[in-house]
Amino acid sequence: MRDTLPKEVGQAIHILRRLRGLSMQEFAERAQLSATYLRQVERGERDLGLGALGLIAQGLQCDPRLLLPGDGRSPVASVVAELFDKAEETLQNAILFLLMEPDDSTRKRTMLALAGEDPERSRAAAAPRSRPPERAVSGRASPSSSRRSGK
Structure with missing residues (x-):
């Protein structure tokens, strides 16, 4: 010893x-x-x-x-632990997500890929990705409504 x-x-x-x-x-x-x-x-x-x-x-x-x-x-x-305690709550939540989410999770891989990019590109890439469900819903509604009006 x-x-x-x-x-x-x-x-x-x-x-x-x-x-x-x-x-x-x-x-x-x-x-x-x-x-x-x-x-x-x-x-x-x-x-x-x-x-x-x-x-x-x-x-x-x-x-x-x-x-x-x-x-x-x-x-x-x-x-x-000291740095974690000083971090903003959103950063703390992101760190906890990465620690607890399974490694094979698509969401985790996407976040890690974004974190490895240029911060400006990551922000730009992250913004549209948070909106696709709304766009997809409105995008689907438009073609079907245009089909209806065409009939």
């Missing part, structure tokens, strides 16, 4: 730093520690004292316990 602990803590620190979008230099400044020391910590080459762990957590704006293994929640899950 002793051999793996520094690597696990270092990996958690590395992941959170990357998710926060911090360069090593920015992280070092926020944590008030040297970049060389923090690189060694991220690689699992250095053991941490409680003081350094506290400074690192402060630099990452997280609870120090999040950096330790065994809390049942990964650093990624914690940051994703």
Whole structure:
């Protein structure tokens, strides 16, 4: 366990730093520690004292316990949950839909395809797709009414 602990803590620190979008230099400044020391910590080459762990957590704006293994929640899950909570309700609903909808669902595949496109094209493509049932109904009514008038 002793051999793996520094690597696990270092990996958690590395992941959170990357998710926060911090360069090593920015992280070092926020944590008030040297970049060389923090690189060694991220690689699992250095053991941490409680003081350094506290400074690192402060630099990452997280609870120090999040950096330790065994809390049942990964650093990624914690940051994703934080971002999810800050997102607008419509985005939250879309994310939940994608997580819960079966992978073979046509609706899910369509949404994922739209998400992979240019945002402007996705908006333009999404707007007509939300209206086809109305158009189809009115489109069907027109030809049949014109047929009736032609008879």
